[in-house]
Amino acid sequence: MEKKRVPKRVAEIQVTYSAKIKKEERHQVKCSLDIYQIVMSEIYGDDIEYVETFYVIMLNRSSEILGYKQVSKGGSSGTVVDAKVVFAPALKCHASSILLVHNHPSSSLYPSQPDKNLTKKLVDAGKLLDVLVLDHLIVTMEGYYSFADEGLI
Secondary structure, X not given: OOOOOOOOOOOOOOOOOOOOOOHHHOOEOOOHHHHHHHHHXXXXXXXXXXOXXXXXXXXXXXXXXXXXXXXXXXXXXXXXXXXXXXXXXXXHOOOOEEEEEEEOOOOOOOOOHHHHHHHHHHHHHHHHHOOEEEEEEEEOOOOEEEOOOOOOO
């Protein structure tokens, strides 16, 4: 008895982005303090002191926030960030630039060497993709650290 061949199929990839906020209601980012205030009021919640999470915020050419996406969630001492996952939402919404934000549950505002290495890797990847990485903030309940303000980007 001859085995019947099943035709192979190809999946269609759908890339979508839906702006649910009107242009006049978008936050415009002018400085690192703007970013900090926005993420503390709209993104981070009670778990900021317990679990490390990493977000990417997408901006248009006018520095208006198109949206944000959590790209990694770890434990109390770290999280793993994949560049492909960081840039996928930025490419979907045709972002001109991005902001990187993560918290330190330890409340330390200083970047670790892995934080610095990741930032450099993502800045370099952004250059290849023509998506500028404007800043990387480390946030805690007490304040924030800006890589751009400190001259590291």
